Amino acid sequence: MVAEVNAIGLDAQRAELEASDPSLLVREKKEKTHDLPDLDGAEGGVVMRIAPGPSGPLHIGHTRVSILNDEYVKRYGGRLICRYEDTDPDRVDPDAYEMIREDMEWLGVDVTDEYIQSDRFQEYYDVTRRLISDGNAYVCLCDADDWRALKEEKKACPCRDRPVEENLELYERFLGGEFADGKAVAVVKTDVAHPNPAVRDFVALRLVRTPHPRTGTKYVAYPMMNLSVAVDDHLMGMTHVIRGKDHLNNTHRQEYVYDYMGWEKPRFYHYGLVNIPDTLLKTSLIRKGIADGEYSGWDDVRTGTVRALRKRGFRPEAIRRYWVEGGMKQIDVQFSWDTLYSMNRDIIDDVSNRYFFVRDPVRYDIDGVDSLAGEAPLHLDHPERGVREYAIGGRGKTIFISAEDSAVFAEDGAIRLKDLCNLEYGTPAKYAGNDLSVIKGGMRVVQWVSRDSVEAEVLMPDGTVARGLVENAILRETGETVQFERFGFARIESMGDGPVRAVFTHR
């Protein structure tokens, strides 16, 4: 049958089809929405989680897993757990819990339940005891380097084959603090000869005497993430786990715990790594920069923290759209600031009123006219929002344009002040009418301010400050972001005392 149809040729096939069912020839409209793929077995609700280590506030990289999980919980219904993984007392910042909470809230991530692992050590101890008594874990007293070297050669260390009774006894002494840090660990057995060296026996509990910011010196035995994550994901009833593919091997290790305990496994998804160019993300470096006085704080615009983005005038919806459209593929990806800028511009362009900001102002007095008047809409697409009105007259007709435009003015011999008038170059400059047709001729049209302007400072993403003047109409502005025409979008930080302070968003 198929062969017969093929034999008659494409044109004949088309004609034939046209006669029988023309609708088949109409190409279906492609769905252009870039929704996330469906999750298996999610009908009826999901339980998912975000598991940050509280070492500092969230950065742009963390927003992906947060938003992905949040999106799915919103789609299927269920619970979104935020679990603070503070099981390394050397890397816990007591302020981070609250900062992360704030960051999530700003991102619009709706956390329904919150857990802190340092409250849950007893759970990890109980599971480990059970693993040991079932012969699936052991207490190891070997030197860490030796133990690792043996694993490399697919060999078991002497502790691995110790009788269960002895292991249980050692375990109680281990929890009781009888051993020094680094002298003993609890280990989960997998398969010492496993072809993948990353999956062979892994440490479940270690000893740490560094006081924990939340629990002080109450505990000396600290769980490693492969134990605590498996235990918590099970106890918290996780149905789906989404995380970076750097955890692929951790998933394999954790599956041993599930199997030993007879637990049902959640469905695991691993997305590829994100490379975020030209952005400072390392918490330790930012922390150091703050301590050294190099950075103004966790929201310093030179960093990639969520609070820095917020300060710059990004909208959380833009960040969300970025990750949703990016999907969940396992391929590693490059983060594109250009794309995020574009998505953010989509949102703020409409709500941002326009003003003239003149960087590095150069003064010009105007001759040849008694007074000048003009007006410009706050937003070209929204005339209902009103206008900025200009009236220049009286003693001196003075305006300021940016140093950059001033150079062009001198070069070209003429310039147009947008929404006001044309000028011929000179000191003073000479009024040259208000004929708009000069624009067609290619005359540069620039923003300007009068003597009634106020000082302004725009903090740029590289940490420098653009200083200049902004028209005083901005003092009545109530929106969060504005667009300085021909300069870019900015978020208003403060107005009133002193200069208007703004933070550059993007072009």
Added chain:
RNA sequence: GCUCCUGUAGUGUAGCGGCCAAUCAUGGAGCCCUCUCGAGGCUUCGACCCGGGUUCAAAUCCCGGCAGGAGCACCA
């Protein structure tokens, strides 16, 4: 070295055996409109890693290369 994962335009994605001379976004180029270097409109540039195989038909399935990434911590 071992193990795992992944390979569609510059970037990110859609497609998952015939509708693909491959989608959308972003980006580049150009034009129109607008008194912004913003927005909008239009045009245009640009990709299925390579080689075999299966099949009437492969971006889509299989095998082999190659390339990139991750892990092999008493961090998460």
